Amino acid sequence: MQKLPVIVGFGGINAAGRSSFHHAYRRLVHEVMKEEELAPMFEGLSKLMKLEDANDRQYMLDHTLIRKIESQTFDINNVKTHRKTSMKAEGEAIKFETRKRQLPETLPENWKVEDLGGGKVSVTVEGEMEVLTQDSYKIAVTSGAQLPTGFDPAEFYSSRNQPKGLQLAVFGASDALHSMGLDWDTVLEHIEPDEVSVYAASAIGQLDDFGGRGLAQAGLKGGRVTSKQMPLMLTQMPADFVNSYMINSVGSTGANIGACATFLYNLRQGIGDIQAGRARVAIVGGAEAPIEPEVIEGFKAMGALAEDAQIAAIDGTEECDNRRASRPFAENAGFTIGEAAQFFILMDDELALELGATIYGAVPDVYVNADANKKSISSPGVGNYLTVAKCMALAKNILGEEGVKQTYASAHGTSTPQNRVTESHILNEVAKAFSIEKWPVCGVKAYLGHSLGPAGGDQLAAALGVWEYGYIPGIKTTEKLAEDIYDSNLEICLDHKFVGDKGEQMKGVVLNSKGFGGNNASGLVLSPHVAFEMLEKKYGAERLADYRAKNESVKATAKAYDEAITKGDINVIYHFGTEVMQGEDLKITSEGISLDKFKNQLNFDTENPYSEYC
The missing domain is CATH 3.40.47.10 (Thiolase/Chalcone synthase)
Known part of the structure; x- marks a missing residue:
């Protein structure tokens, strides 16, 4: 059944x-x-x-x-984003200073970099420069x-x-x-x-x-x-x-x-x-x-x-x-x-x-x-x-x-x-x-x-x-x-x-x-x-009467939990790094496996599920 x-x-x-x-x-x-x-x-x-x-x-x-x-959750009126912007100087090249460690690992071909000392550099950009500028918007x-x-x-x-x-x-x-x-x-x-x-x-x-x-x-x-x-x-x-x-x-x-x-x-x-x-x-x-x-x-x-x-x-x-x-x-x-x-x-x-x-x-x-x-x-x-x-x-x-x-x-x-x-x-x-x-x-x-x-x-x-x-x-x-x-x-x-x-x-x-x-x-x-x-x-x-007798104590324990958490006593189950088992903490036999942290053994099936074929 x-x-x-x-x-x-x-x-x-x-x-x-x-x-x-x-x-x-x-x-x-x-x-x-x-x-x-x-x-x-x-x-x-x-x-x-x-x-x-x-x-x-x-x-x-x-x-x-x-x-x-x-x-x-987040600010619906100020959602952060970036906008792709193409910049080009009027007349002279684009020049700016920045820290050397902030330079890209692969420099664009139209960048020229001059070391200013003290961890700073001067960058000259000939032609266009693409940047991402910070922006924000109101979500729909x-x-x-x-x-x-x-x-x-x-x-x-x-x-x-x-x-x-x-x-x-x-x-x-x-x-x-x-x-x-x-x-x-x-x-x-x-x-x-x-x-x-x-x-x-x-x-x-x-x-x-x-x-x-x-x-x-x-x-x-x-x-x-x-x-x-x-x-x-x-x-x-x-x-x-x-x-x-x-x-x-x-x-x-x-x-x-x-x-x-x-x-x-x-x-x-x-x-x-x-x-x-x-x-x-x-x-x-x-x-x-x-x-x-x-x-x-x-x-x-x-x-x-x-x-x-x-x-x-x-x-x-x-x-x-x-x-x-x-x-x-x-x-x-x-x-x-x-x-x-x-x-x-x-x-x-x-x-x-x-x-x-x-x-x-x-x-x-x-x-x-x-x-x-x-x-x-x-x-x-x-x-x-x-x-x-x-x-x-x-x-x-x-x-x-x-x-x-x-x-x-x-x-x-x-x-x-x-x-x-x-x-x-x-x-x-x-x-x-x-x-x-x-x-x-x-x-x-x-x-x-x-x-x-x-x-x-x-x-x-x-x-x-x-x-x-x-x-x-x-x-x-x-x-x-x-x-x-x-x-x-x-x-x-x-x-x-x-x-x-x-x-x-x-x-x-x-x-x-x-x-x-x-x-x-x-x-x-x-x-x-x-x-x-x-x-x-x-x-x-x-059998149901016996079950209901057992259930009384179970319901009482559950009720006690409900009353406690309702009053603000929140006890979250979370065990980090405890009861950890490794290979040496279990024993394998032909009948099953015993694990150090468990009372009962894991038993293997003893019947051949494909006996009709064998």
């Missing part, structure tokens, strides 16, 4: 705040939350934002979610889904000049690990050393001064490339950091990149390892910090981002409403870029019951399909019809013909004109095929923007909140849908939709992602209510 991958912990950070224990979710739907649910959310935000007045809730609301890009896109104002992940551990995306990965993965309510060493005592998988990535890499931008621009700016910029810019670094500095893993690892579908690609890898028995625990996630001028200019050149002038034109106003820049399925102009880190801990069902881990839901499968032939590499194609339909077919097989109607869709919902038409058609056609009259659809990018690699993680974190507080987040950044969408069988939620206590009316959700290049992924996530029904059928009521 195939093992069921269940979610036992999650954490991270995005424009709404901290993900664990549904803090960020509560920010999305704060209008319908009760005071006892809001109070800890605001307290936690105040500590993350380092506010002196913890009661200034309006400030916290104004400085979270999508808003005008703030100076803590000023909206971004930034982290809460004042939050800096580098403050919580020795970040050693790491790119911001990796700092977010450390914070997010640490938050997820703590959220389990189980010590990681306790988990390792119940599994073999290699029965852990870590799949995490960014979609575009780390592109700030400590990563790709610093690497590419060092020579042009007269600086030097550092030893860290090249390795730390790579897209798989979020996974590598988890393995090497957080969990001491010798298990499977990787970074499956699928543009905007990257998170679901990695989720697929993790659950596949659990289902096949290759791993008993999978850590899946992603981190991205793309609110950088160069990244914005790149997407703007593609026509993908919503420019201020376009948003204002839609509204018939002179000023752009930054808070409402992202409007999935409404009249819109492009997506709004966001930054985030999201991580999820999954276990096979048997291990979760054995440890008493809290189960937030189950992920039976993720489907990935390409777009086939098309005219433009960035345009959508047919692949996403396949992935969504496969998810619903699986939901029907598990939940039944009526149960499949008790699901909803968390749309990719980028807020581009092309997406609103194509994705609404996909979802509408699938709803028709499965006889769903009004399939609820939400689009959390209305609040969180598009965080690229971790975007699917933003969707999953919000979905888990629905099964705690009962509201599907509505698209409240618009008052009406666009006229060119398809919604005969859809209920695109423009307001927060209540779906019962603990979201009991929704048995599952389809997470949908569409990425540039034809990278389509859709994942089915089952509610915790359905997961426990399945587990009781498999293991029986007595």
Whole structure:
């Protein structure tokens, strides 16, 4: 019988705040939350934002979610650049003095250099001279889904000049690990050393001064490339950091990149390892910090981002409403870029019951399909019809013909004109095929923007909140849908939709992602209510009662962590240079490998998997 991958912990950070224990979710739907649910959310935000007045809730609301890009990120009115300028003297040659060490190694042919002594030289240029002059400009896109104002992940551990995306990965993965309510060493005592998988990535890499931008621009700016910029810019670094500095893993690892579908690609890898028995625990996630001028200019050149002038034109106003820049399925102009880190801990069902881990839901499968032939590499194609339909077919097989109607869709919902038409058609056609009259659809990018690699993680974190507080987040950044969408069988939620206590009316959700290049992924996530029904059928009521008894202490430990971090006691897991093993710290036999830092041995398979051929 195939093992069921269940979610036992999650954490991270995005424009709404901290993900664990549904803090960020509560920010999305704060209008319908009760005071006892809001109070800890605001307290936690105040500590993350380092506010002196913890009661200034309006400030916290104004400085979270999508808003005008703030100076803590970069100065939108003064973006530094260089302009290529050709100079020619009128009459006499161009002459200037400079330091000898500032001369180029290869002198232009029309330069004559005279040594003035004292490390200085005089340069005479005959004819034209090309120079780069410093310049600045006001960026045309000023909206971004930034982290809460004042939050800096580098403050919580020795970040050693790491790119911001990796700092977010450390914070997010640490938050997820703590959220389990189980010590990681306790988990390792119940599994073999290699029965852990870590799949995490960014979609575009780390592109700030400590990563790709610093690497590419060092020579042009007269600086030097550092030893860290090249390795730390790579897209798989979020996974590598988890393995090497957080969990001491010798298990499977990787970074499956699928543009905007990257998170679901990695989720697929993790659950596949659990289902096949290759791993008993999978850590899946992603981190991205793309609110950088160069990244914005790149997407703007593609026509993908919503420019201020376009948003204002839609509204018939002179000023752009930054808070409402992202409007999935409404009249819109492009997506709004966001930054985030999201991580999820999954276990096979048997291990979760054995440890008493809290189960937030189950992920039976993720489907990935390409777009086939098309005219433009960035345009959508047919692949996403396949992935969504496969998810619903699986939901029907598990939940039944009526149960499949008790699901909803968390749309990719980028807020581009092309997406609103194509994705609404996909979802509408699938709803028709499965006889769903009004399939609820939400689009959390209305609040969180598009965080690229971790975007699917933003969707999953919000979905888990629905099964705690009962509201599907509505698209409240618009008052009406666009006229060119398809919604005969859809209920695109423009307001927060209540779906019962603990979201009991929704048995599952389809997470949908569409990425540039034809990278389509859709994942089915089952509610915790359905997961426990399945587990009781498999293991029986007595086993579940034993599990619930174990779970009490686990929940208490998790709650203690939540209360501590909410009050500002932020304890990030980061072990640099500790528990390091070399070749002499392990022993290899024909039966397996013993590692000095692990209690259990890694055992080799004893059966020939190709016995039918041998």
